[in-house]
Amino acid sequence: MIILGIESSCDETAAAVLTNENNRITILSNVVATSAKLQAKYGGIIPEQAAREQIKSIIPVIEEALSMAQVTSNKLDSIAVTYGPGLIGSLLVGVEAAKTLATVWNKPLIPVNHLLGHFYANWIKIESRVMNHESSKKMLGLSTLVTSDLPKFPSLGLLVSGGHTNLVLFTDHNKYKYLGGTRDDAAGECFDKCARLLNLPYPGGPEISKLALQGNALQVDLPRPMIKSKDYDFSFSGLKTAVANIIGNSELIVQREDLAAALEQAIVDVLVTKTIKAAKEFKVKNIMLAGGVAANQKLKDDLRLKIKDLRIKTTLHVPSPELCTDNGAMIAAAGFFTKPAADPFKIQADPSLTL
Ligand code: KG4
Ligand code: ZN
Numbered sequence: 001m002i003i004l005g006i007e008s009s010c011d012e013t014a015a016a017v018l019t020n021e022n023n024r025i026t027i028l029s030n031v032v033a034t035s036a037k038l039q040a041k042y043g044g045i046i047p048e049q050a051a052r053e054q055i056k057s058i059i060p061v062i063e064e065a066l067s068m069a070q071v072t073s074n075k076l077d078s079i080a081v082t083y084g085p086g087l088i089g090s091l092l093v094g095v096e097a098a099k100t101l102a103t104v105w106n107k108p109l110i111p112v113n114h115l116l117g118h119f120y121a122n123w124i125k126i127e128s129r130v131m132n133h134e135s136s137k138k139m140l141g142l143s144t145l146v147t148s149d150l151p152k153f154p155s156l157g158l159l160v161s162g163g164h165t166n167l168v169l170f171t172d173h174n175k176y177k178y179l180g181g182t183r184d185d186a187a188g189e190c191f192d193k194c195a196r197l198l199n200l201p202y203p204g205g206p207e208i209s210k211l212a213l214q215g216n217a218l219q220v221d222l223p224r225p226m227i228k229s230k231d232y233d234f235s236f237s238g239l240k241t242a243v244a245n246i247i248g249n250s251e252l253i254v255q256r257e258d259l260a261a262a263l264e265q266a267i268v269d270v271l272v273t274k275t276i277k278a279a280k281e282f283k284v285k286n287i288m289l290a291g292g293v294a295a296n297q298k299l300k301d302d303l304r305l306k307i308k309d310l311r312i313k314t315t316l317h318v319p320s321p322e323l324c325t326d327n328g329a330m331i332a333a334a335g336f337f338t339k340p341a342a343d344p345f346k347i348q349a350d351p352s353l354t355l
Contacts (some may be wrong), residue, residue: 005332009086080335
């Protein structure tokens with residue numbers, strides 16, 4: 001089985017070719033073109049601009065993924081594409097490209113929910129890779145999934161990205177239950193907005209983390225919104241307001257480093273508390289992290305510490321950093337395990353698709 005995965009839901013244009021031989025999945029190519037430099041210049045994503053960049057990149061990225069994998073269209077068994085959620089202009093580019101290729105090449109087309117795709121990055125374990133940077137494109141190839149290391153069910157997924165914060169219980173492939181999510185800002189969005197308040201560049205998460213290393217979280221008192229609520233929902237906009245109030249209060253003298261450390265600790269405390277609560281309630285065997293914030297070291301460290309105290313042996317799965325942010329490999333991996341193919345003419349981009 002050889003599958004082409006296409007992803008264009010936000011500001012990354014990505015395509016990857018993966019093979020599956022008896023559940024041994026190999027990444028033959030994984031190409032990502034990002035307009036992150038543009039977003040950094042404007043301090044965030046401008047949807048129309050992101051869509052224009054998608055149009056410029058989609059064909060070259062798909063061509064490069066196929067040529068790096070040394071796979072021609074006649075060798076492909078199927079195509080998987082993100083059909084939502086995301087920015088409509090960006091989504092349309094990948095979906096229409098995939099529909100056209102599936103029709104012209106006569107291949108089955110598998111529509112993939114982007115949020116599920118993020119979790120399927122955990123089914124890809126990289127053994128060896130070749131990194132090659134060329135302008136804004138990131139390429140990585142020759143990667144292998146080690147089957148003994150795969151998540152086992154029941155598995156709890158925590159998706160923490162710039163646009164999403166979701167807790168999902170997986171009892172099998174295609175069998176999952178949405179437990180809760182953010183009611184306002186996503187965890188990554190909170191990092192990004194607070195970084196902006198601190199005059200740090202976009203994306204803000206890694207910048208806050210770097211600054212936090214030199215600070216003391218105990219020096220600043222920040223709220224832990226909804227940490228004690230009985231549900232599995234989150235809320236991060238109040239935290240951003242608290243940070244804004246501290247910065248705007250001229251009578252308070254607070255070190256930037258301490259504020260960054262306190263913010264990171266507050267976000268991590270809420271994420272870890274709710275995740276551990278769900279792990280206990282549903283007696284899961286694994287916890288899977290997914291999304292850009294899964295690269296946060298404090299989150300991984302604190303979660304690992306708390307997992308040790310659980311009664312049931314629980315392992316933590318975290319995708320390699322390249323597979324935490326948007327990429328085509330996770331969409332192709334999800335394509336192998338999830339939905340069957342659909343009629344290309346019936347697949348529509350759905351910006352507000354849920355789990
Ligand atoms: O998954 P992703 O590309 O976003 C969406 O698809 O929505 O992740 C980007 C997000 C940004 O908000 C960024 O600030 C955050 O992930 N991020 C981090 C770290 N690295 C990236 N947040 C905290 N700590 C990090 N090390
Ligand atoms: Zn994403």
